[in-house]
Amino acid sequence: MAESNKIKKVSIVISKGSFDGVYPGLIMANGARMEGIETTVFFTFFGLEAIMKKKADKIKVATVGNPAMHLPSLLGIIPGMSAFATHKMKKEMEKLDIPPVGEFIEMLSDAGAELYACKATVDMFHLTKVDFMPQVNDIINVATFYEKSAGAEIIFT
Amino acid sequence: MTEKxxxxxxxxxxxxxxxxxxxxxxxxxxxxxxxxxxxELTEDHFKVISFMRKDFAENGTAPSIRRLNKAGGISTKDLYSLFPDGPAKKAAKISGLPKPQGCV
Structure with missing residues (x-):
C-alpha cells in the first residue's frame, strides 16, 4: 500500500458495557498500535465500565436480547446463564491470547494508546478519577475528544 | 516465493x-x-529475537505481544521501544519468522 494511503491515526469510541460491546474496540485499538498507528480510545456511557477498577474484569456477555446467542430469551434470564456464557467465551479467548479486560487496558497503555473517559458520563454516574484504572490518561469532554481526534479516523463501537 | x-x-x-x-x-x-x-540491533533486541525463534521452533507460530510478555518476560513497553511502529511484525521479520497471524 502506498505510504500516503496508510491510516496514521484512529480514535475509537467504546460506548457499550457488554462483552461484545467492549472487546471489538479494544482489539481494534491494540491492532492499530501493533501497526504503528497512533491510537486514542474514548470510553463513554456503559463503555466506561471497561476502565473502572472494580468493573473491568466483571464485564459479561448479554444472554438476553441477543439473537446471535441462539438461546431463547426465557432461558437467557436464568441466573448464572450470563456468567456461564462469559466463562465459556473467556476460555476461548485465552486460547487466542486475548487478555481479560483489565490486563488489556494495561497492555494498550503500555503500547502507547491514549485512554480517555467521557466527562458527561463520569458526571452522570457520579464518578471521579479514583474510580478509574491508573492507565486512564484523563477525563475529557466531547470538544477535547474532537481536538485529540484531529486527523484521525473516528470509529464508533 | 522470491529470493532476496x-x-x-x-x-x-x-x-x-x-x-x-x-x-x-x-x-x-x-x-x-x-x-x-x-x-540497529542491540543485546536487548537479540533477547527478543532469541525468544521469538525458540517459541516459533516449539509452537510453529510467531508469539503474540502478550506471549512475549508473559512467557518471554519482555515488557510491552520495552517491545514497543525496541521495535517501534509495529513491534510484533518487525520483530518477526528480523527474526526470520513468518508474519504473525493473530489479532492481538
Missing amino acids: KVGSMTVDVDAEGFMTDASQWTEDIAKALAKEEGI
Missing part, C-alpha cells in the same frame, strides 16, 4: 519480505534486515 539478497546472503522471502525458511536465518541476516527497518 540480504547483505552478502540470499534468502527465500514471501511477497511482504518475511523469510519463508527460518533455518536460513543468521545473526548477520538479522542485522541486515533490521537496518532496512531503521533499527
Whole structure:
C-alpha cells in the first residue's frame, strides 16, 4: 500500500458495557498500535465500565436480547446463564491470547494508546478519577475528544 | 516465493519480505534486515529475537505481544521501544519468522 494511503491515526469510541460491546474496540485499538498507528480510545456511557477498577474484569456477555446467542430469551434470564456464557467465551479467548479486560487496558497503555473517559458520563454516574484504572490518561469532554481526534479516523463501537 | 539478497546472503522471502525458511536465518541476516527497518540491533533486541525463534521452533507460530510478555518476560513497553511502529511484525521479520497471524 502506498505510504500516503496508510491510516496514521484512529480514535475509537467504546460506548457499550457488554462483552461484545467492549472487546471489538479494544482489539481494534491494540491492532492499530501493533501497526504503528497512533491510537486514542474514548470510553463513554456503559463503555466506561471497561476502565473502572472494580468493573473491568466483571464485564459479561448479554444472554438476553441477543439473537446471535441462539438461546431463547426465557432461558437467557436464568441466573448464572450470563456468567456461564462469559466463562465459556473467556476460555476461548485465552486460547487466542486475548487478555481479560483489565490486563488489556494495561497492555494498550503500555503500547502507547491514549485512554480517555467521557466527562458527561463520569458526571452522570457520579464518578471521579479514583474510580478509574491508573492507565486512564484523563477525563475529557466531547470538544477535547474532537481536538485529540484531529486527523484521525473516528470509529464508533 | 522470491529470493532476496540480504547483505552478502540470499534468502527465500514471501511477497511482504518475511523469510519463508527460518533455518536460513543468521545473526548477520538479522542485522541486515533490521537496518532496512531503521533499527540497529542491540543485546536487548537479540533477547527478543532469541525468544521469538525458540517459541516459533516449539509452537510453529510467531508469539503474540502478550506471549512475549508473559512467557518471554519482555515488557510491552520495552517491545514497543525496541521495535517501534509495529513491534510484533518487525520483530518477526528480523527474526526470520513468518508474519504473525493473530489479532492481538
